[in-house]
Amino acid sequence: MIHKKLIQASCLGLTLLAAQVLAAVPAAQIARLDNDLTPIGAERAGNADGSIPAWTGGIGNDAGQRDTDGFLSDPFADDKPLFIITADNVAQHQERLTPGQLALFKRYPETYRIPVYQTRRSVSLPQSYLDATRQNAVDTTLAEGGNGLINYRSGGLPFAIPQSGLEVIWNHMGRYRGLSFQRQVVQASPQTSGAYTPSVIRQQLAYPAGLSDYSPQEMANILYYYREEFLSPARLAGGVLLVHETINQVKEPRMAWQYNAGQRRVRRAPQIAYDSPGAEGMRTIDDLDLFNGSPDRFDWLLVGKKEIYIPYNSYKLGSPTLKYADIIKPGHINPEHTRYELHRVWHISATLKEGERHVYSRRDLFIDEDSWQAAQADAYDGRGQLWRVSEGHSTFFYDQLSPQYNAETHYDVLSGRYAVNALYNEEKQAYRFDQSFNRKQFTPSALRASGIR
Structure with a gap:
């Protein structure tokens, strides 16, 4: 005994x-x-001079109204810019700007500017996500090499108190955007003259916990399902992309399929990853969302936290009173409709591993502490020269407690062109969080049924 x-x-x-x-x-x-951190690991306290306030829980789902076309009212519509950064005064503010932002001022000294508003820490998240986040903080670890997660609970942040650059980038990929949603958005890659052809895209994103037939055992290695269909222009209409994004990418890499409407065929699409070009060559596949996919080709350094001006609470940019032509201008989007605030961000720097291939030799990301959503990204070419600058103009969907982008820009500071996506100003009911999805809708066989030509 x-x-x-x-x-x-x-x-x-x-x-x-x-x-x-x-x-x-x-x-x-x-x-x-x-105590001193929020439930997802941001600093509760404000900064030393009070320009960043303390987090007091964010704004609630009653912060505004949703109109009959699905657009949210701006809870900060009465705010006026505190000041505007231009090429003339940028030197006074450079400590709170990224190298990419400084490069945009140099590339477009006459037109690029940053209107800075009062900082509003608006983000608040559902209790179920916070509960899963706390459990993940106890259980979740990185897989071998950092290319996946072990003991990760779907529907929660992986690492509320990150210890490395890899944990920070996994937080960006595992941040809360809603358990599932559908959106109809516009993408464009204007010429240097400003001329562009808009592409209308229907996108669906579903995390396992958001599916009606969720099975924890069968879907243990799925991070999310993603599907997009081009609705226009005619030359692209009917094309569909399906992605199964995996958690442990050492065990099972990302799986992707494409449906070609002209050929009426579904094919595996292994090129839908890493540095394959997208948006008329203005960005890479893994630039979308400022970063997505496997982090395995880079070494990720956690540089630390800093205070910078980032796009935030961009309700004005998403207003239905604007047309796409009001936003899409030569060189960059129209700064009259943007809003920047001072926020603390996690700065991580990714350097291409020896022996690996990618068009970027280095990429720096600046990730908002309150939402874990990337706000800025700088990418460098093989010579070490700054090449592309990306910005995520965020909006907090307060009625769904969901941070999202209502514009994502990718600027080529060498060629003078750029790509913008996630615009929805002219789309009614652009975001739908009330969709019921199941696994069958995210299978290769389901792609054939969606073709329209």
């Missing part, structure tokens, strides 16, 4: 030791999520 109890005690000790090894952070650190 004594011998049996000793064995049981030893097993219990080993179990507790294993739990400590697997824990992302010590228990004392996790307790900070109830």
Whole structure:
């Protein structure tokens, strides 16, 4: 009997030791999520001079109204710019700007500017996501090489208290955007003259926990399902892309398929990853969302946190009173409709691994602490020269407690062209969070049924 109890005690000790090894952070650190940190790891306190206020819970789902066409009212419509950064005064503000932003001022000294508004820490997230986040903070670890997650609970942030650059980029990819949604948005890649042809795209995103037939066992390695269909122009209409994004990409890489409406065929699409070109060559596949996909080709350095001006609470940019022609201008989008605020961001720098291939030798990302959504990204070519500058103009869908982009821009500072996507000013009911999805809708066979030609 004594011998049996000793064995049981030893097993219990080993179990507790294993739990400590697997824990992302010590228990004392996790307790900070109830104290100096928010439930997803942002600093609750404001900054030293008060220009960044304390986080007090964000804004609630009653912060404004949704009109009959699906557009949200701007809860900060009465705010006026505190000041506007131009090429004439940019030197006074350069410590709070990224190298990419400074490059845009240099490339477009007459037209590019940054209107800075009062900082509003508007983000708040559903309690179910916060609960899963706390559990992930205890259980989730990186897979071998950092190219996946182990013991990750779907519907929560992977690493509320990150210890590395890889954990930060996984937080961006695992951030809350709603359990599932459908949106109809516009993408354009204007010429240097400003001329463009808009593409209308219907996109669907579903996390496992948002599916009606969710099976934790069968979908243990799925991060999300993504599907997009081109509705226009005619030369692209009917083309469909399907992506199964995996959690542990060492165990099972991303799977992608394309439906070609002209050929009426579904084919595997292994090129839908990494540096394959998109948006008329103005960005790479993994530039979308400022970064997506497997992080395995880069070494990720956690540089630290800093305070910079980033696009935020961009309700004005998403207004239905604007036409796409009001926004899409030569060189860059129209700054009259943008809003920037001072926020703390996580700065991570990714350097291409020796022996790996990518058109970027380095990419720096600046990720908002309150939403874990990337706000700025700088990409460098093989010579180490700054090449592309990306900005994510965020809006908080307060009625759904969901941060989103209502414009995502990718500027080529060498050629003077850019791509913009996620615009929806002229689309009625652009975002639908009330869609019910199941796994069959995200299968290759379902792509054939969606062709329109």
